[in-house]
Structure formats: C-alpha cells, structure tokens
Amino acid sequence: MRDAPGINLINASVTLSGKTILHPLSLTLTEARIGIIGRNGSGKTTLLRLIAGLTPPSTGSVQINGLNPAQDRKALLAQLGILFQNPDHQILFPTVEEELAFGLIQQGHPNPAAAVQTLLAAECRSHWAKAPTHTLSQGQRHYLCLLAVLLMNPGTILLDEPFAGLDLPTKARLTRRLAALPQRLITITHAPAAVALADRVLWLDAGHIRADGPAAATIKAFTAEMARLGEQDADTHLAG
C-alpha cells in the first residue's frame, strides 16, 4: 500500500450552471478517519467529486499528495478509491469476476484474473466468481463494490453514504469491515452515527464549512441544528 496522501484544497470552489455549489474551500485532510456531514443538498457529493477529480474546481486548486486529480487520472487511481452510494449505479459488469477485474485491467495489472481469484478465496467467496451481479442481494452488492475498490489498493477511500438503505446485519458487517481497513477513509453522510468514531468531522452547510474539529463537538452542533430545523414546519424552498 502506498503512503496515504495528504488532500489539499486551496480556495477550491465549484459552480455549475451558474449556481455556486461549493464556496471557496481551503482544507488540508490528513487524518485516518474523516467524516463530512451535512444535509442532503449541502454539496457533500460535489465535494466528493471535487476531491476525486471527477469535477474540476471552478476556482482554486485541489491536490492529492501533489497530484492534480482532475488531470493525473492514472496516477490518482492508484491513490484514491471511491465507494458510491448506490451499487446499481456503480456495478458495470454482468459477472462478479468481470466487475472485480475491471479496475486491475485498467491499471495494467499483469494478472488480474489471478488477483481476483486470490481475493475471493481470502473472503471465502470463491463461488461468487461466475455469479451474475444482479442476482446478489443488496448487501452483497455493496460488498462487491467495496471489494472492487480494495483490489486497486488505494491509500484513501472516499465513501458516499455507505450505509444508506442497508439492513442492520449488513450495516454491522460493513462497519466492522471498514473499521479494520488500513486505508484513510473519508465518509460523506447525512447520518452522524456513521462517523461518530472519526478523528475529524467537518459539517458542510450549503456549500460552506460550518464546523470542523473533533467528532463529538461537530456532531453535537450538527444534531442540535437538525433538531431545530426539524421542529420548524415544511421545507417549502424550491432550488430551481
């Protein structure tokens, strides 16, 4: 595994279709477990895409250990993995082994098939190899996506709402699995419980960083605000 890189945002903002989704942010992320919490629509997914280089910054710059993630794609893929929210929007291939091998093939790995077999054997799931991906249960599909990311051996993994819609046993298994990972994990979520044990939690509110510090403090402030908003009546403001 490579050195976990530092993530630097220097005055980075994102404006799409005339709307500023992320106001200029300057951050340095180096902790092992980082949480980014915020309401739906606060810009969390855009921030994930900004860090991952999938959306270039409208102003300022982003650096992952000195690399420009939007331009140095090949080098970045070795350093940063992404677990998207919905496995159905992430699984690209019809069988498990094809899905797992994809990233390795793209990296130019000398023997992707063998690496996939080794991983499945280590996970006691060798019988999954030829299984059609759409026959897997929801929890199994989440797991498959995580395995596909882990196979590429990144130093940092970005997770977008990793526990959304999972039943309790699946949530427990995934939590355990994630906690044991040596990679740096950056978890983006609207549910503070998912990042209660993080080293650092940032609160993103309408494209601004509203709080940034130890998990307990940020989560407390966030939860209080969410409760206050919840006591107010309807959400009538239209974004359009």
Place this chain on the structure above:
Amino acid sequence: MLTLTSPVETWAHRLPAGAKLGALTATTVLLFALKSPLALAAAATLVAAIIATGGHSFARASLAMLRPLLPFIVIVALWHLITRAPGEGAAIVLRMLAAVAAANFVTMTTRLADMIATLQRAARPLARLGLNPRTFALAIALTIRFIPVMLKRMTTLRHAWRARSPRRPGWRILMPATLAALDDAENTAEALRARGGTG
C-alpha cells in the same frame, strides 16, 4: 429541461404554432421550387431579415443553430468549385440555409408545450390507426420526466467508470444503462397499474 425556444420574446412568439407551421410548409415548398441562385439569395435574405427582427442575441442564437450544416456547406462548395458549377452549388447552399433557418425560427419562437399540443392535435386522426391520444400524452410525459433521471444515472455510471479507469468510458457502460432502463420500465408499469392503469 432546456428547450430550443428562445428566451428573448419576439412578435412571433405570440403567433399560434399551427399558423407558423403552415407558413413554414409553404415557405419550404417555395424554396424547393426555386432554382436560380439569385432568387434563392433573395429568399435567404428575406429569411435573414425576418430573423433579424428578433434582435441581436436572437439572431446570434439562430446562427449558432446553423453550425451543424457547416460540413455540408464546405463539401458542396468544394464539389461545385471543382466541377466548375458554382451557380448550382450556391443554389443548393442558399436553399439549405434558408429552409433550415426558417424552420429553426419556428422552433425558436414556439414554446415546447404549445408545439407538443399542436402536433398532438394534428396526430388525432392517427387514433384510427391505434394511436390512443391519452396513451400518447402519457408517453410524452413519462419520457420528459425520465430524461433528467436517466441523465443523472448515466453521469454517475460514467463517474464510477472513471473512478477505476483513466480512460473515457467504453461501450460496456451501455450495459448497466440499458438494464436500468428496462428495470425502470418494469417499475413504472407497476406504479401505473397501481394508480388505475392506462386501459
């Protein structure tokens, strides 16, 4: 969803869509009847003048819509310069530009909803051939409703590809996209049935 209707309000925006389409049909028939480059040049100038009444930004948008014709203009121009028949070439290009610009004028000055309503009315005789007007209207609504949803999903799939590959997505990305469309079709059919169906 963004349409090709110009946000700049012109006098033509107030005219009914059916009248504009009728005028367009007559104009196009006339354009294809003219053969002389001079006559077509006059016709094209007239079309351009009508477009100019929409103002500066309207005219610029109209010009931008002609850009896809550029390769054809170049090919025809070269062809007719080589075969020493520039008059014919000019006629073809002028006719093409005038006809397309006139048609675009109708599109730019008609709201989507009005155009859909007008063409739906025109399609009513097709009911005899099996095109149920209510089903047609529902199909239009469903398609418009699902384009942004599917666009978002396609973008996410592309991101998922680029998250594991330095290259642009390949043809394989059409697999999950098509399967998702099939699944959405099944789910939406169920939702429709639950709300009384189309029958």
Place this chain on the structure above:
Amino acid sequence: MEKNLTHIALFAALIAVLGLVPKIDLASGVPITAQSLGIMLCGTVLGARNGAAAVLLFLFLTLCGLPLLAGGRGGFGLLASPTIGYLIGFPVAAFVAGAITTHLRANIGLASTIGAFLGGLVLLNGFGVVGMSVMLDKTLPEAALLAAPYMIGDTIKAVLAGLITQTIAAARPAALLSRR
C-alpha cells in the same frame, strides 16, 4: 399494456440521454456517439413495434424543440437538413432490427447482430443516402460517397448492439421483449 407504454417511453429517454452525455470510446480509443447504437438497441431489445415506437417518440420530442439529437440538435430545422434521410430511417432501422431479432431462427447474439447490421447499417444508410441525394442535388452514388466514411463505425456499432443484446438476454431473459 402499461408495460409497452413504459418501455417505449423509457427507451425514448435512453436514446435522448445517449445524445446528451459525452461520447464513449470504441475499443481503439476512437470516440463515438452512442445514440445510433441506442436506436439499434431499441429494436433488438424491445422488438420491432415497441422499438420503432420508442424511436418515433424520441423524434417527436426532438422535432418539438428539445435538443436531444447528438450535438444538442433539435427542432424543425432537422427536417430541412441534408441528414433528414437518417431521421426518417431511424424508426425503420429499429423496426427491421427488431423484426429480424425476433423472427430469425438463430441465437439471440447472432440474430440481433444481423438485425442491427441490416437495420442499423444497410437500411439506415440507404435512407440517409437518398435523403442527402435529394437535399444536396446529387446522384445516389455521389451521396453514397459522403456516407461511406461512417460505414466502419456503423459496422462496429452493429456488432456491439449484438453483444449488448446477448448480454441482456443472459442477465435478464424475461426483460428482453424482442424474444418473449
């Protein structure tokens, strides 16, 4: 009843989206627009009637003024353009591709490839060439010259349509309307 309707509407949306997203890569790194591939898939996946209906619905909305044709094109100007032949050919291509996929006694991969080839390449380009011939005042062979460079790409698309249809048949056999 509802199923036909929703399949038609959703595949019309799919064709639109394939024109709205950036191009995809063919194996060789050459970028292509996936939209015409989507039209072949309407036929090979949905069958002749539903496939053609989906394409017609797509064309209807495009003509009404939505910029759904690859490159952000749309509106009535398309009917006065030299490419009008292709537009008319789209639903016919889907219909023929679907008809061959459904009725040809061969495995789904082969049938859909042949369907996509005959419908999406031969027929579609036939219509396209006639259209260009009329609009540009050229003879058919002259217009065919203009269409020729795209034939290779179209052939590859037909093969891909077959591959995709075959994979769908394996993954969701019940969903493949063309072979119910």
